[in-house]
Structures are given as structure tokens and as C-alpha cells.
Amino acid sequence: MKRTIKTLAAAGVVAVIMGAGVVHFGVFNVGADEPHSDPVYALLSTARDRSIAVRSRDIKVPDLSDEALIRAGAGNYNSMCIGCHLAPSVAGTELSKSLYPAPPNLSKLGVDGNPAAAFWIIKHGIKSTGMPAWGKSMADPYIWGMVAFLQQLPALDAEQYKALTASSDGHQHGGGETKMHNHEGQHDGQKEAAAGHHDAGGAEEVAESDDHHDDKNSAHLHDEDAAPSQDESTEHAHTEGADAPADQPKTHTHADGKEHTHAK
Template identity: 60%
Template structure:
């Protein structure tokens, strides 16, 4: 019995080693296509999706969700969503953008998908590897991230007019780490150089036609 158990163990080890060597060989040959315009096979996609969802769920389990119905928080979240998220995650009444269409896996359309607040907070703060989703926690405070979560949670209930009104009533892109706050920490010389570059761009000759035309319904 012990001999049989040892033989099975050796067989398992040998099989695992052979599979690992095969994977390394295929990787060295560049056999797997990592182009974003080629989808994963169903088994690979399912495995990645399962691992990602479990990873996020486990790490978000202990996050305490604050009240998310404050109107001022929703409005502030609207401004940051428009500036930081809309190109990938879309807005009510708008078609896909060039960016959202080119990403793989495709980002969820948050104007149509309900989110779990704790998981949304974790994703916004920490990002998701190899997905195009950045870790906004490197520049945003937890409070600002919760404002964004509050707005994303409300977003599926909004139509295009309501969305536009909330964005217009906001102060736009406003959170710790934005350009205005970074300028406050610069020397006067650095600030003057930045302002000079802005003025130079403003006084340049405008184009008679847009350099990057888009189809109707696409965001600019």
C-alpha cells in the first residue's frame, strides 16, 4: 500500500513538472496571444474571472460601508466620475467610447450595472491588475473614494438629463492629488513655468477642423 501511494505521489509530481515545463516552453515561444483584440479561451477567461471575483470579495468583506445618501457627496462624486471614469465605464444615454471599446476585458457599463459598495470601494482604491483599472487610492482619500462609490451606486437610476445636471452642479475634478492641489506644493518658479505653458497652449492658432473627429454619440 505504501509503495502504491509513493508511486502515485511520484506520478503526480512528474505530471505537474511536465505541465510546468510545457507552460514555460509555450511562454518562451510566445504562443499565447496577449493582444487585447483577441479574447481568452472560455476556460482561461472563466478561471481569471473566478480568481478575480474571489480575490475582491475576500478583501472587501471587512470594509464598513458609511451612509451613502448625502446629496453633497453624490454631487462631488459626479464631478470626479465624469473626469476619471466616464470614458471607460460610460454614462446614461451615451454609446461606447474608443477607450471602452478597445479594452479587454471590457469595463462594465456602470450606468446599467448595480455595484456592491464595499467591493466598489476596494476596486476603486486598489485597482485591478491587467484590466486597465488603476488604483485611484494612490491619489484619492478614502472620503473622496466613498463619494465616488455613492455616485456609482446611484448612477443606474439616472437618465442622461439627470446625469448632466449633477455633473454641472459639481465642482468638476476635485480631490486630493488633482492638478490644483499639486500646484500649491510647487515652488513659485515651477508654478510660473506651468502657467506659461498653459498660456502658450491657449494662444496657439486653433485648428479649423478637429484633429480627432468622432462619430455622433461618442465622447470627446
């Protein structure tokens, strides 16, 4: 018995050391472009599913057939979710194709027969998957609206989806809303930012050109002020000549008392 305990203890120590080595030397690749191995994926998926099941089993599901509730959910889903979870008119986005684990296509899956679990996921999110905890900005009634809409979503075609979202109030969940979360909104924001940057750059170039032009004009005016015209030079020369005193004869007295004058 003691030998068995020692063996298990030694195996545990070795496992801990090996695990620490894997972490320290970066053996595990956390890049989203390399999938988990099958055993790791199965372990994580099972842990996720069991965690959600345990925490959502006591949630009471309200009536999800109310049309106003469904419309409200449609507007919020269209604004906040289609970039990852798609829609009947959206086959795939850069975001949905690049995330790992890949977000489920809710236009086909809906609530997967479990509205309580869908509510819990929307409200609390899922760690290390890219799924946000929308409960930080949305009250429960608005989350139930999204669940109600998701329950109807797989039965909608592109035109029905468009009509339903158009009849909604859009991105509205009682406060805390920010700019569009959907894929199209992200690209619109990038285009606006690029256009703004281009306009700013153009304005800077124009301003720089104007400054350069002003500098040249200023230098030209300065040169004109500094260099007098030919007439001014001539007049200045005449003036100097007129102002200069004429040379006067010099007179001095010799030792014999006679004055002697020297002409220039």
C-alpha cells in the same frame, strides 16, 4: 504507492516543462484584440471575484445618501471615469470599445449591490485590466463619494446626469488632480496639441520665409555696394587719369659730353 508518487512527480515535471515551453515560445497571445479562451476567462474571473470578496468583506460602508457626497462623486466620475465606464449620455467610446476585458457599463450596473466591493475596486484597482488604483491620489471620503454617486447612477437619465454633474465642483478630490481623464477631455487635448503643432509649423514657415527674404535683400544690398554706378566708375577713371604723372622727356649725356634729349 511509490509508483503513484513517481507517476505524479513525472507528470508534474512534464507540466512544468510544457508550461515553460508555452511561455518561451510565445504560444499565449497577450494581444487585447483576441479574447481569452472560455476556460482561461472563467479562471481569471473567478480569481478576481474571490480576491475582491475576501479583501472587501470587512469594509464598513458609511451613509451614502448624503447629497453633497453624491454631488462630489458625480463631478469626479464625470471627469475621471466616463471614458471607460460611460454615462447615460455616452453610449460608447474608443477607449471602452478597445479595452479587454471590456470595462463594465456603470451607468447601467452601478455598484451591483455591493458598495464595499466598489470602494475596494476604485481604491486599489485591478491588475491587467486597465482599472487604476485611484487610492494613490484620492482619499477615502472622495472614493466614497464616487460610490455614493454610482449607487444613484443607474436611475439617472441623460438630463438628470447632466444637471447633477453641472451642480458639482467638477474634478476635485483634495489634491493630486491632473487634466481631464474623460474621453472628451482626451480628444480636446489632442486637438489643442495638433493646433499648437500646426501654429508652430506655420510660424516656422513664416520665419523661414522672412529669413530667405532678408538673405535676398542682404545679397542685393551687397551687390549694390560692390558694383559702383556708372558715374562713380567714370569719376574714378578721371581721378586716376588726373593722378597719373605725365611722361617726362628723357635726357642722357653721350661720351663726347653732349646732352641728348629723347621725346616720348
